[in-house]
Amino acid sequence: MxxxxxxxxxxxxxxxxxxxxxxxxxxxxxxxxxxxxxxxxxxxxxxxxxxxxxxxxxxxxxxxxxETPQTPGTNSNYSSKDEDPVSVKFKVWQKGEPPRQALFDLKERLTRLDGRIQHMETYVTSSEYTVKREINKL
Structure with missing residues (x-):
């Protein structure tokens, strides 16, 4: 490594x-x-x-x-917190989040991702998506 x-x-x-x-x-x-x-x-x-x-x-x-510039191709909808791995501190003097806060942040991120996936699933299974797909096939 x-x-x-x-x-x-x-x-x-x-x-x-x-x-x-x-x-x-x-x-x-x-x-x-x-x-x-x-x-x-x-x-x-x-x-x-x-x-x-x-x-x-x-x-x-x-x-x-x-400041490190944002690399091209990254989605601006994501916050930098979504892209960075969560670093957990094990000692008081170390940088990072306490384990309890890191778990809370991970839970928040997973909840947001779940909501986005549900929104995409709702759109893909809707009749609007089916109609647009059929129109694009023409």
């Missing part, structure tokens, strides 16, 4: 100041709140200047995270 290549970026959209902690949370696959707490703790326990200088350096050195 090949692991996806991880790169360190800063994520200003999720960040409070410059997005350095948000980028670190993505890189290490940790919750953002935990990275912020670790950074603040490191600043307070070390006296501050070293970690503040490192943060400012990362602010200027790291590139901004770019």
């Amino acid at each position: 090949s692991k996806r290549r991880r790169e360190l970026y800063r994520d200003p959209k999720r960040g409070k100041l410059a997005g350095v902690c948000a980028g670190l949370s993505d890189y290490f696959d940790m919750e953002l709140w935990l990275v912020r707490i670790l950074f603040v703790t490191a600043v307070l326990l070390s006296g501050g200047p070293l970690f503040i200088v490192v943060y400012i350096a990362c602010w200027f050195i790291l590139d901004k995270k770019t």
Whole structure:
């Protein structure tokens, strides 16, 4: 199995100041709140200047995270949540959904899919579909 290549970026959209902690949370696959707490703790326990200088350096050195464009051929009716696999966190510090929330989300997705399939089945078995099919055969 090949692991996806991880790169360190800063994520200003999720960040409070410059997005350095948000980028670190993505890189290490940790919750953002935990990275912020670790950074603040490191600043307070070390006296501050070293970690503040490192943060400012990362602010200027790291590139901004770019948005991934939607690939052609994907249906715009689906939300990005439908396309992404559900990631379940097993430890508090990991990113992802708690198992109970993941099961709830999966149930919601399956309910929506079931409704769409029922709607398609209703249309295919309707007389309107039969008439259109016969007209197209002409």
